[in-house]
Every structure is written in structure tokens, then in C-alpha cells.
Amino acid sequence: MYVLLIYDIGVKRVSRMLKLCRGYLNWVQNSSFEGELSEVKLKELKSKAKKIMNEDEDSLLIYTSRDSRWLNRETIGVEKMPIDEFL
Amino acid sequence: MYVLLIYDIGVKRVSRMLKLCRGYLNWVQNSSFEGELSEVKLKELKSKAKKIMNEDEDSLLIYTSRDSRWLNRETIGVEKMPIDEFL
Numbered sequence: 116m117y118v119l120l121i122y123d124i125g126v127k128r129v130s131r132m133l134k135l136c137r138g139y140l141n142w143v144q145n146s147s148f149e150g151e152l153s154e155v156k157l158k159e160l161k162s163k164a165k166k167i168m169n170e171d172e173d174s175l176l177i178y179t180s181r182d183s184r185w186l187n188r189e190t191i192g193v194e195k196m197p198i199d200e201f202l
Numbered sequence: 203m204y205v206l207l208i209y210d211i212g213v214k215r216v217s218r219m220l221k222l223c224r225g226y227l228n229w230v231q232n233s234s235f236e237g238e239l240s241e242v243k244l245k246e247l248k249s250k251a252k253k254i255m256n257e258d259e260d261s262l263l264i265y266t267s268r269d270s271r272w273l274n275r276e277t278i279g280v281e282k283m284p285i286d287e288f289l
Contacts, residue, residue, distance in 0.1 A: 119206070119265065121208060121231055121234050123231045123232040123280075123282065143263060144208055144210045144261050144263055145210040145233065145261075146232065146233070147208050147234075147263065161278060164278065165278060168278065168279050169279075170278065170279040170280070171279075171280065172279070172280065173279045173280065174231050174232075174277065174278075174279045174280045174281070174282050175277070175278040175279055176230060176231055176234065176275060176276075176277055177275070177276045177277075177278070178206065178265075178273055178274065178275050179273070179274045179276075180267065180272055180273050180274070181272070182272075185267055185268070185269075185272040185273070186265055186266075186267050186272070186273065187265065187266045187267070188263060188264070188265050189263075189264045189266070190261065190262070190263055190264075191248060191251065191252060191255065191257065191261075191262040191264070192255050192256075192257040192258075192259070192260045192261045192262055193257070193258065193259065193260065193261045194261070195210065195261050
């Protein structure tokens with residue numbers, strides 16, 4: 116399944132979250148990641164993210180689409196991370 | 203169509219971009235907006251955004267899905283903008 120992840124994390128925790136997400140998905144823009152993940156890998160990522168987060172302050176939005184073809188992406192301005200091969 | 207918009211905008215321009223996007227979509231998290239838009243309205247939003255942006259520095263990612271049912275959203279931690287009625 117195709118995953119799009121956006122986080123809003125406290126400054127003390129954000130570098131650990133960045134490192135974690137980079138291990139699973141492609142960084143596309145500030146606090147935004149994208150890529151193909153299995154159910155198992157997404158579950159793993161979510162449980163690790165919860166260990167980093169302060170769930171009273173931080174926010175993690177995970178969008179999933181069963182097929183990347185159901186999701187179009189358009190970039191205006193700087194393509195921070197050219198990942199044409201993903202979407 | 204369902205739209206998800208994420209921006210990474212220079213600090214001098216970000217408040218104008220926030221104001222513009224709030225007029226079309228729902229703020230869901232830092233620099234992230236979501237909601238249903240017609241093709242015409244999306245085109246209008248994009249052309250106004252381009253007038254605000256410095257396209258050599260700023261980045262705007264627009265994800266579209268023909269049907270909101272093709273896109274699931276899960277929130278971990280703080281629901282910054284409870285918009286259950288959207289997705």
C-alpha cells in the first residue's frame with residue numbers, strides 16, 4: 116500500500132522521528148514522507164513512532180491508499196526530493 | 203476530488219499562504235491541508251499560490267485522489283483539527 120506520512124513533532128524529539136521515518140519512507144518535504152510499505156512494516160513504523168512521540172503534544176498523520184495509482188502528486192516550486200519513481 | 207496539500211514556504215510568505223489555503227481547504231496540521239475541491243477551485247488555488255510563492259525556494263505538494271474513499275487517514279497523538287466529517 117502507498118503511504119504518505121506527515122508529522123508535527125516537538126523540537127526535542129523531531130530528529131529521532133526524522134531518522135525513524137527515513138528508514139521506512141522517502142523524505143519528500145519538511146516533515147513529509149512517502150512510499151510503498153507493507154501492512155507489517157507500517158505497523159512496525161507506527162509502534163516505533165509511538166515510543167518516540169509525546170502523544171499529548173505531537174501529531175502524526177498517516178494517509179494510506181491501497182494503490183499508488185489512486186493518488187496523484189503534483190509539485191509546484193522546488194522539488195525537494197525528486198522521487199518520480201515512487202509516484 | 204479529494205485534495206491533500208503540504209507546503210514548505212519561506213517565513214516571509216507563509217502567513218499569506220496559510221490564509222490562502224484556509225480559504226479552500228481544512229488545516230489539519232502544521233503546513234498541511236485537506237478537503238474536497240472541484241478541478242476549477244483547485245486550479246484557482248494553484249494559480250493564487252504561485253503568485254505568493256518564490257518557486258526557487260518554496261515547495262508545494264498537492265496530492266489528489268478522485269475519491270476520498272481511496273484514501274484512509276489515521277492520526278497518532280494530537281488530533282490538531284478534528285475533521286472526521288472530511289475523511
